[in-house]
Amino acid sequence: MQHDPALPFKLDIESAAVWMDGLSVTNTRECCRVLYPALRSLNGSSVEPRLRFTILERCRLTVTRLEKGLVPYFLDKPFPLDGKTRKIASLCSRFHSELASGYRQVVEAETFAETFDAHEQALIFRRAFESYASCLLRTAQIYEAHPLSSWSSVFDLFQLAEQRGLSNAVQSYEISGAVSVALFFKVILLFGIAVPGTLGQRDMQRLYDFLVARAESVKIESSPVSNGTRAVLSFDLTVAGTIMPVPAPAPVDKPGLRFLFMDRLLNELRGEIRMHGKPEENPLTLILPRLGGRLPHQPELTARSAAVSFGIDAIAITVRLVERRRVGGAARDPWSNLEQLELAPLSTESRSEILGSKSTGTFAAALVSGAGGKDDSPGTGFRDMRSVKVYRSELPGFYIVDSGGQVFRVGDLISLNTDDEIIQVGVVRGGQIHNGQFCYSVELIGNQPCSVLFLGEPPGGRPQNALMFLGSGGLVIPSVKLRGGDTIFVEQRNAKKAFRVAKVLESNGNFCHVALTTAEEPASFG
Structure with a gap:
């Protein structure tokens, strides 16, 4: 295999290992400066699947160590971050995004099945899902929107795992015990619909850690009823990112429809919340109905x-x-x-x-x-x-x-x-x-929203309808790609006003809900 001039090492495991061993992970900035472009170049190069996987495994270990040096740049910091700090902070999610892209290239290789045995295949799928999940967490913790294209990639990957008979595969480890290939797919799904952007950064981490520890209890089935239990949510593999409540009667004639059984996880989350004080004061209480939990209601004679x-x-x-x-x-x-x-x-x-x-x-x-x-x-x-x-x-x-x-x-x-x-x-x-x-x-x-017009930066595009709420309600706009610190313009009654995006609270294919700050206002803490 020929050497790719964009890579800092030759395309063989010995050269890659020597280069990786020479990285100084104690110097976080310098290590990131050379490792990130190398990882991007690796994903853009034609590399034999076995070699790509081996290099990715080495890179993954280095990224895990680098994260410890990157997290202090955004944890408990005021938002929006300044441009330089935001660029450094976003490296966490970008590293994991590149790892996910690399592992996905391995599983999509034509020679994947003949190159790796069943255990290795399951491991590579799990690595890809885990990288996407880590990217989702770190993106949420800097209050930015996870790219919609990533959701398509995740659902496509799960569909591919099903087709290859690996979605229910289980791996055994001495420390963590049995772990399914689909564990981190479930974490991605549940963490995403929990709307983590409305939580504080440490509560996001608490929720993520809880899901990693308990998501195995969630069952994914092709039928809306299993062992007498009714599913609460469903998703369609043919329409990436579309989550539906399960109606009664539930549809059963769609081959791509999968149903989530989460009663056990919801009960465990309720127990976790009760262990940390009054439920009404715990931010994670709001997560229960977002994950399909029943809402308690007050008795009324009429609707x-x-x-x-x-x-x-x-x-x-x-x-x-x-x-x-x-x-x-x-x-x-x-x-x-x-x-x-x-x-x-x-x-x-x-x-x-x-x-x-x-x-x-x-x-x-x-x-x-x-x-x-x-x-x-x-x-x-x-x-x-x-x-x-x-x-x-x-x-x-x-x-x-x-x-x-x-x-x-x-x-x-x-x-x-x-x-x-x-x-x-x-x-x-x-x-x-x-x-x-x-x-x-x-x-x-x-x-009581105000109807306004939204214009991005520069404000030369077509104005779009938006909803602005007084106080701390923020702004709801069509689904667009925004980052913390971006300048946007809002027009009301022919008067334009500039705002900065402080946080992206929620973003999906339907809308984007952002917290705003003016140029004169100080940043707010996460």
């Missing part, structure tokens, strides 16, 4: 009617219409009619008053069923809305929503409007059977 809009564009239109109707009528304090408000605000001292509301949802019912033929009809301008029934949850910030047959995915953005005045925006997290009907768990991310 509350609400009108739902789906997606940023539809919600922005609804917000503008409501604002025009409000301005056209008598201006009122948004919180002056609490006795008529059906949905409790996300965070307010008046919550106890709202719990006694006697509202029956007459506005919302008329809103979605009105003929809309007259200007004063509640249905005017709202014909794309659908009616849903909403139940309060005992977990603050969550609702149980009976969609009336509408199908939502995990991560879908919706708004709830009951009184033509206050709109609440939330994200679909999971589902459960409530009062004999399949309902969705919805987590609120903000109240």
Whole structure:
């Protein structure tokens, strides 16, 4: 095999080993300066699978040692990071991303099956998943979005493991015991839908470590029912990154559909939370419904009617219409009619008053069923809305929503409007059977959004609809690639204002939720 001039060593194991042994891992910056480009060049070179795997294994050990020197650059630091610090901090995730890419090249090689025995094949798949999982953790800890392309790679890799009969393979180790090839695939899946960007950095690590230790208890099956237990979430291998709550009855005619059985893991997570003080004060309590756990609910005689809009564009239109109707009528304090408000605000001292509301949802019912033929009809301008029934949850910030047959995915953005005045925006997290009907768990991310236009940097592109929340609610924009410290522009009523991205709290194919800071404001701690 010819020498690749982009690599600092010849393409044989002896030369690679000599070069690796010469790296000084005690000098973190210098070692990163030479190792990262070498790893990238290796992934861009044509290398025999056995040699590539051997070199990757040596690189993996070095990266593990380098991480200890890189983590202090971003752990417990204020965000957004300055440009130089961010570049150093991001090396953790970039190293693991390159390792994952390298291991994936090995498993996709035409000679993979004949080059490696069954034990080695299982190990290489596991290494690839573990590298993707480590990349996901380190990306979350610097509050940036994991690339959507990585999700496709992870799902493709799992599908390939299934095709080769390795997805259920188990390896035995003296220290850790039996470990399945799919362990870190489960960790990736669960850590991703747990929305780690809303947690503190150390809570992210706690969650990640818990999943690594307990994710083996999660079962992935092709049937929605196993041993009398019903799955709570599902994913489709043919549509990478699409997670769905499992409705009743569950679909069974899709070959690529896989079902997640997580009752045992959820029970263990509840126990873990109880071990560390009051559950209501533990940030990981919010993770339970995000992983498909049932929401506790308050008994109500009747459900509350609400009108739902789906997606940023539809919600922005609804917000503008409501604002025009409000301005056209008598201006009122948004919180002056609490006795008529059906949905409790996300965070307010008046919550106890709202719990006694006697509202029956007459506005919302008329809103979605009105003929809309007259200007004063509640249905005017709202014909794309659908009616849903909403139940309060005992977990603050969550609702149980009976969609009336509408199908939502995990991560879908919706708004709830009951009184033509206050709109609440939330994200679909999971589902459960409530009062004999399949309902969705919805987590609120903000109240009373303003409809604005979003422009990236430079602001020469087409403006896009966005939702801005007052206070600390941040900004919800279409799914775009953003990093901490990036400058964005928000336009409202023909006035533009520049902001910096402090943190990416959540990002998927539907939307991106970011915390903002102005150029004059100091950074905030993670």
